[in-house]
Amino acid sequence: MTIKHLLTKTQESFIKKHKIPMDLLFDAQGEGMTEGLKQLMSEANTVIAYNTVGCSKDDNHNFKTIDGHCPQCETGRIAFLLRERQTGFIYIAGSRKGNLIKIGSTQNVINRIKSLNMPKTMYAGFDDWVLLFDAKTTTQGRTERKIQEKLIENKVVNQYEKSGKLQDAGELYRCSYNKAKDAITTLEGEEQFEFTQIHEKRDLIPDYQFKNLKARISVAAFEA
Numbered sequence: 001m002t003i004k005h006l007l008t009k010t011q012e013s014f015i016k017k018h019k020i021p022m023d024l025l026f027d028a029q030g031e032g033m034t035e036g037l038k039q040l041m042s043e044a045n046t047v048i049a050y051n052t053v054g055c056s057k058d059d060n061h062n063f064k065t066i067d068g069h070c071p072q073c074e075t076g077r078i079a080f081l082l083r084e085r086q087t088g089f090i091y092i093a094g095s096r097k098g099n100l101i102k103i104g105s106t107q108n109v110i111n112r113i114k115s116l117n118m119p120k121t122m123y124a125g126f127d128d129w130v131l132l133f134d135a136k137t138t139t140q141g142r143t144e145r146k147i148q149e150k151l152i153e154n155k156v157v158n159q160y161e162k163s164g165k166l167q168d169a170g171e172l173y174r175c176s177y178n179k180a181k182d183a184i185t186t187l188e189g190e191e192q193f194e195f196t197q198i199h200e201k202r203d204l205i206p207d208y209q210f211k212n213l214k215a216r217i218s219v220a221a222f223e224a
Contacts, residue, residue, distance in 0.1 A: 024082075026041045026046040028052040031053070047081045047084055048081060081141065083140050084141035085139055085141070088140035089108075089197075097127075098125070098158070101180050101208065102123070105137075113131045116129040131201065132208060135198040136195065136197040143187070143191075147183050147184055154212060155173055156173065158172050174210065
């Protein structure tokens, strides 16, 4: 990404401290995080905007992530965004108890699925997550983000109680397995994504053809 305006010393220090590649930055030129800006960032394959309007907590914070958060307040989000060009695995998992499809990325698929079902970490309040599809990619974060953009109308935020605290489970979709898989197949052509080490559990797929429903928020009562 070509930097249109010179960075301030404070901005340079922040970028250097968190090892953010310059080509992942987008000059917002004073804009807030609008849908239009998100679209421009997505088209440019960038994930952090600079020179944005200040955040609600500090007017001097002028970075925004592509999903609208302030990385200066929430530095933990930066590591997730830097996976944009990291090698890893994209996966589709399903929960029959929740009638939910989950799309995510990880370095270790088997361990990730195990963690979703552990009693203390039951993801979205369900313990029957099953791996349906996984494939290796050299652009883990970007691939995951693009797939999720394709399914935005089916995205659901599932809130559940864990250890007495309300948690938000993202990466969840009210859709069929086929719709999730079609999003991946479409992006292979549109974005020239290349996948290797592809695994698909075709014998299980018929049980995960859930209805394609519009996005909503649901609450699952669960406490670990």
